[in-house]
Amino acid sequence: MITIQVLGTGCKKCVSLKENVEAAVAELGIEANIVKVDDINDIVQFGVMSTPALAVDGEVKIVGKVATPEEIKAAIA
Template identity: 70%
Template sequence: MTTIQVLGTGCRKCVQLKENVETALKQSGVQADVQKVEDINEIVKFGIMSTPALAVDGEVKIVGKVASVDEVLNVINP
C-alpha cells in the first residue's frame, strides 16, 4: 500500500493539504495510508526547509505550498 505523508507543524496550510490529499484519494479510488508528520525533527530528516510538503513512499514530491486536489492526483497517479 502507498504511504502518503503530509509534512507540517499543524498550520492551516498543512491541514488544507491533508484535506486535499484525502479528497484526491476518494476521487481516484487509490488506497493509501495517509500520515500527518508534525514533529519538526522528522520533517527535517526529509531535507525540506519549507512546509507544507507532501511525500509519497518516503520521496518528497511537493514542497512549500498547498497542492490542489488536481496536483495531488498527478502525484499519486503519474
Template identity: 75%
Template sequence: MTIVQVLGTGCKKCVSLKENVETALKEMGVEADVQKIEDINQIIHFGVMSTPALAVDGEVKIVGKVATPAEIKAVLSQGELG
C-alpha cells in the same frame, strides 16, 4: 500500500494539504496510508525546509505549497499505487 505523508507543524496550510490529499485519493478510488508528520526533526530528516510538503512512500514530491487535489492526483498517478 502506498504511504502518503503530509509534512507540516499543524498550520492551516498543512491541514488544507491533508484534506486535499484525502479528496484526491477518494476521487481516484485509491486507498493509501495517509500520515501527518508534525515533528520538526522528522520533517528536517526529509530535507524539507518549507512546509507544507507532501511525500509519497518517503520521497518528497511537493514543497512549500498547498497542492490542489488535481496536482496531488497527478503526482500520485506517476507512481504505482497499491
C-alpha cells in the same frame, strides 16, 4: 498500498493540504495510508525546509504550498 506523508507542524495550510490529499485519494478510488508528520525533526529528515510538503512512499513530491487535489493526483501517479 501507498503511504502519503503530509509534512507540516499543524498550521492552517498543512491542514488544508491533508484535506486535499484525502479528496485526491477518494477521487482516485485507491487505498492509501495518509500520515501526518508534524515533528520538526522528522520533517527535516525528509530534507524539507518549507512546509507544507507532501511525500509519497517517502519521496518528497511537493514543497512549500497547498497542492490542489489535481496536483496531488499527478504526484501520486
